[in-house]
Structures are given as C-alpha cells and as structure tokens.
Amino acid sequence: MKLIIGGYAQGKLDYVLSKDQLQEHVVWDGALLDDILSNDGPFSTKGPDRQVVINHFHQWVRQRMQKGRRPEEEILLFLERCEDCMIISDEIGNGIVPMDPFEREYRERVGRILIQLAQKAQEVWRVTCGIGQKIKG
Amino acid sequence: MVLVIGGSGSGKSSYAEEVAVSLSKPQKKKYYLATMQVYDDEGQRRIARHRALRQGKGFVTIEQPVNIQKSLKEMESGERTALLECISNLTANEMFTQEKTTSEAQVTEDIIKGITMLKEETTHLVVVSNNVFEDGMVYDKATMEYIHAMGVINQQLALLADQVVEVVVGIPVIVKGMKIINPSS
Numbered sequence: 001m002k003l004i005i006g007g008y009a010q011g012k013l014d015y016v017l018s019k020d021q022l023q024e025h026v027v028w029d030g031a032l033l034d035d036i037l038s039n040d041g042p043f044s045t046k047g048p049d050r051q052v053v054i055n056h057f058h059q060w061v062r063q064r065m066q067k068g069r070r071p072e073e074e075i076l077l078f079l080e081r082c083e084d085c086m087i088i089s090d091e092i093g094n095g096i097v098p099m100d101p102f103e104r105e106y107r108e109r110v111g112r113i114l115i116q117l118a119q120k121a122q123e124v125w126r127v128t129c130g131i132g133q134k135i136k137g
Numbered sequence: 138m139v140l141v142i143g144g145s146g147s148g149k150s151s152y153a154e155e156v157a158v159s160l161s162k163p164q165k166k167k168y169y170l171a172t173m174q175v176y177d178d179e180g181q182r183r184i185a186r187h188r189a190l191r192q193g194k195g196f197v198t199i200e201q202p203v204n205i206q207k208s209l210k211e212m213e214s215g216e217r218t219a220l221l222e223c224i225s226n227l228t229a230n231e232m233f234t235q236e237k238t239t240s241e242a243q244v245t246e247d248i249i250k251g252i253t254m255l256k257e258e259t260t261h262l263v264v265v266s267n268n269v270f271e272d273g274m275v276y277d278k279a280t281m282e283y284i285h286a287m288g289v290i291n292q293q294l295a296l297l298a299d300q301v302v303e304v305v306v307g308i309p310v311i312v313k314g315m316k317i318i319n320p321s322s
Contacts, residue, residue: 003306005305005306007271008273091144091271091305091306092144093143093144093145093146093147093268094144094145094268094269094270094271094272095144095268095269095270095271095272095273095274096269096272096274096276096280096284097145097269101179104145104179107144107145107146108145108146109146110146111144111145111146111147111148111306112146114146114306114307115146115147115148115306115307117306118306118307118308119307124306124308126305126310133310135305135308135310136308
C-alpha cells in the first residue's frame with residue numbers, strides 16, 4: 001500500500017496518476033464510497049494490471065464516523081483483501097482545535113488512522129504544490 | 138534543544154517522548170512539563186491517553202500551566218532532561234486564563250524567556266509545539282492574535298533549537314539539524 005497525504009487542493013491525485021504512470025487504474029472517491037468492504041466495492045475492481053486508488057480517504061472516515069461505524073477496523077480489513085492499493089488523504093490536523101466535539105474527534109481519528117496506515121505502508125508521499133516528497137520507503 | 142511540531146493526531150507527542158528518552162542517559166532524571174488545564178471529561182481522557190503513553194518511560198510529571206520557568210524549582214539538580222508539552226496550551230494559558238488578558242507581545246516575550254532559561258538549566262530540552270496555521274479559517278481577533286503569537290514563538294524556538302522536526306502521520310521530517318532517531322514502527 002502507498003499512502004499519499006497533503007493539504008487540500010495540492011494536486012495529490014494528479015501527482016499519483018502521473019508519477020506512477022499507471023497503465024490502468026480505478027479511482028474510488030471516499031466522499032461517495034459507503035461500505036468499503038462490500039463485494040462490489042473497491043477490491044472487486046482490482047486486477048493484475050489494475051491499481052485501486054482510494055481518493056479523499058478523510059471524507060470516507062468522516063462518513064463512517066457519522067454512521068457510528070469503526071473506520072479504523074474497516075480499513076485494516078479492507079487492506080487484507082486489497083494490499084496493493086493507494087490511499088490519498090488530506091492532512092486535516094494543522095489548525096485551531098475546533099469548538100465542535102465531532103469536528104475535534106474527526107481530526108483526531110483521521111490523524112490516528114493515518115499514523116497506522118503510514119506504519120503499514122511501503123511508501124508515504126507528501127504532496128505540496130503538486131510536488132511529492134517521499135517521507136517513507 | 139529539540140523542537141517537535143505537528144498537527145492534531147500527528148504522533149508528535151509519542152515521537153517527542155522517544156526523543157527525550159533517547160537523549161537522556163539511563164538513571165538520569167527525566168521531567169515531563171505538563172501545561173494542559175482540564176475543564177471536562179474530554180480533557181481528562183486526553184490526559185489519561187498521554188499518561189498511558191508515558192507510562193514506564195520514567196518521567197516525573199510537573200504540572201506547570203503558566204510561568205514555565207518555575208518548573209525548574211521542582212527539579213533535582215544535576216543531569217536532567219525535560220520534555221515540555223506543549224506550546225499551544227502554554228500560550229493559550231498565558232494569554233487567556235490569567236486574571237486579565239495579556240498582550241500578544243508580552244506573552245511571546247515571557248514564553249521565550251522561560252524556555253531560554255529551561256534550555257540553559259537542563260541537559261536536554263525537548264519542546265512540543267502545534268501546527269495551528271493551515272486551516273485557512275479567519276477567526277475572531279483574539280484567536281488570530283493567538284495564532285500569530287504561536288507563529289512568532291515557533292520561529293524563535295526554531296532559532297534556539299539545535300534540531301527542528303515536523304511529525305507527519307507519525308513520521309519525523311527533519312526541518313533543521315541532523316536526524317535524531319528513526320520512528321519506531
């Protein structure tokens with residue numbers, strides 16, 4: 001798994017798609033993705049020459065939290081079935097601590113999940129201004 | 138002195154602890170300077186999580202929400218390492234929870250003075266600060282002054298520090314100086 005992080009609108013998806021010159025790929029939008037483990041979900045689209053990319057991962061976490069689910073466990077189960085994927089997420093923790101308790105929890109949980117994913121990842125890239133820096137691997 | 142910065146949930150605390158432990162010789166004193174003031178259950182949980190992280194690492198905790206240099210009085214003399222966590226709480230406490238609101242310039246000066254003293258009086262000092270600068274929001278005047286104070290303080294701390302490390306998804310990214318330790322994974 002490769003993890004790609006960076007601020008909002010930094011060109012993370014474009015960077016990933018151009019850097020790896022993926023022959024074939026399927027991009028899943030975390031904002032629209034519901035159950036990541038469903039049988040017709042992302043891992044049903046992987047193939048020997050086809051890479052699964054989960055974009056807007058932070059938005060998927062947010063959605064799952066709103067539904068009272070456990071994104072921490074779901075993503076690990078997903079990775080067992082789709083180890084060779086790419087996950088793209090915004091960095092959302094670099095600001096003033098929000099007044100709203102849900103927003104606070106959201107930032108904290110996205111941060112902790114990304115730490116876990118970074119530990120599992122073969123490579124971690126941070127994209128700023130469309131330019132990637134490899135910070136692990 | 139090492140300055141460790143990062144956002145919420147970046148893993149900066151556990152990295153800073155590893156740095157403090159690795160810098161300190163075994164058997165020498167390690168102090169954890171805690172700045173957080175607790176108002177509710179969430180604060181209690183936060184503190185409990187941090188305590189659990191530190192457990193077994195041999196830190197003596199000193200609660201010092203303001204006037205950080207006063208923590209020196211609680212330390213034994215001799216070789217000692219201090220881990221200060223964190224500048225965002227310390228700045229908020231100095232600015233907003235005194236009897237009266239203290240000006241941004243005064244708070245900045247007091248904190249830098251206090252940390253300069255800590256740096257001089259300890260063998261190793263690790264300071265944790267927070268990246269509060271990248272949410273693109275415009276807040277009320279007091280909050281904007283707070284953010285600005287944090288920015289100025291971080292810059293001055295970076296000048297004082299031998300090493301500056303930004304922690305990103307648990308990974309230390311070196312901003313100034315040489316690599317200290319690798320992330321434990």
